[in-house]
Amino acid sequence: MSTDLFTPIRLRNLDIPNRIWMSPMCQYSADSSGPLTGAANDWHHQHYVSRAVGGTGLVMVEATGVSPEGRISPYDLGLWNDAQADALARVVAGVREAGSVAAIQLGHAGRKAGTDTPWRGGRPLSEEEGGWRPYGPSAVPFAEGDPVPHELTHAQMEEIIDQFAASARLALRAGIQAVEIHGAHGYLISSFLSPAANRRTDEYGGSFENRARFPLAVVDAVREVWPSDLPVFFRISATDWIGTDGWTDDDTVRLAPLLAEHGVDLLDNSSGGNVPRADIPVGPGYQVPFASRVRKETGLPTAAVGLITEPAQAEKIIADGEADAVLLGRELLRDPYWARHAARELGSDVEDRPLTPPIQYGRA
Numbered sequence: 001m002s003t004d005l006f007t008p009i010r011l012r013n014l015d016i017p018n019r020i021w022m023s024p025m026c027q028y029s030a031d032s033s034g035p036l037t038g039a040a041n042d043w044h045h046q047h048y049v050s051r052a053v054g055g056t057g058l059v060m061v062e063a064t065g066v067s068p069e070g071r072i073s074p075y076d077l078g079l080w081n082d083a084q085a086d087a088l089a090r091v092v093a094g095v096r097e098a099g100s101v102a103a104i105q106l107g108h109a110g111r112k113a114g115t116d117t118p119w120r121g122g123r124p125l126s127e128e129e130g131g132w133r134p135y136g137p138s139a140v141p142f143a144e145g146d147p148v149p150h151e152l153t154h155a156q157m158e159e160i161i162d163q164f165a166a167s168a169r170l171a172l173r174a175g176i177q178a179v180e181i182h183g184a185h186g187y188l189i190s191s192f193l194s195p196a197a198n199r200r201t202d203e204y205g206g207s208f209e210n211r212a213r214f215p216l217a218v219v220d221a222v223r224e225v226w227p228s229d230l231p232v233f234f235r236i237s238a239t240d241w242i243g244t245d246g247w248t249d250d251d252t253v254r255l256a257p258l259l260a261e262h263g264v265d266l267l268d269n270s271s272g273g274n275v276p277r278a279d280i281p282v283g284p285g286y287q288v289p290f291a292s293r294v295r296k297e298t299g300l301p302t303a304a305v306g307l308i309t310e311p312a313q314a315e316k317i318i319a320d321g322e323a324d325a326v327l328l329g330r331e332l333l334r335d336p337y338w339a340r341h342a343a344r345e346l347g348s349d350v351e352d353r354p355l356t357p358p359i360q361y362g363r364a
Helices: 042-053 084-097 154-173 189-195 213-225 249-261 288-300 311-319 330-334 337-346
Strands: 009-011 014-016 021-022 058-065 103-105 179-183 232-238 266-270 302-305 323-328
Touching: 009 189, 021 337, 042 058, 042 084, 058 084, 058 179, 084 103, 084 154, 103 154, 154 179, 179 189, 189 213, 189 249, 213 232, 213 249, 232 249, 249 266, 249 288, 249 337, 266 288, 288 302, 311 323, 311 337, 323 330, 330 337
Parallel strands: 021 058, 021 323, 058 103, 103 179, 179 232, 232 266, 266 302, 302 323
Antiparallel strands: 009 014
């Protein structure tokens, strides 16, 4: 039986075998020093390839820093040199050999950079501990007591734009098929968009158009070096959850057509992250309405994310036209074979690629 969740989707000339995609989730497991700083290792290989073997249509590699100071933590993946690209290529080859599309999220952590791992509290690290002073659109710390970020100069902004382009080139060299620009969760691009973080008085602050200027410049730089037949995604925090004092879903709907004009092929809709405390009504599928609204009001393809846990729930999101794909996070941490189990539960034809079981697992 055919199901909407297991219907392929084409973005530009890239065919993605189903609508179940892996959300980018930091593993905080890369080397933090030495020649392979920020490079993917055996942990990343087994982590990503196992989800591809599990039938996930697109596997998104975690937020990857476009520069050393662009990482969330010293233990994050980075993509600013050839050694990192070569290490990533091994992961990408495994994902693609298993039948999935290999994607990556490129980002700069901005004023939330230089922190410890979550399981050690995630606090900002001093330079003596391996951290660094962060950058931001304005000298406004994320939370009380956090380091005050350097306000970026125009020259530094241009350098970061170039770093995104250079990182995209390295991703392509590694075999990545889709690149996502991280514009969510209070990291650098997100903080430029939100008036809660962006207090600039120049052409990059104040009005909606000014606050969107730097994010769109990053999109332009990535799109310029990315092949015209492969897609570019953009992840956004659709709202800061603090009303008009921050970024709102109305702003997201306004931005979406601009992103499309600049070459973005799909908007990945998350939320929050620009302020440390917000009243977020967390519940099953609580962010799906953002993806639905953008898709219906602008025509830009969207992906939905956030507490999508059940196959029937995911199928309904796609069948009802609320999103073009669902991005699973914690569910794929719990169950690398979620897609295969969903196919069985929904009665989909599990012989459709990429759900043909590996011959080594046929006895199961």
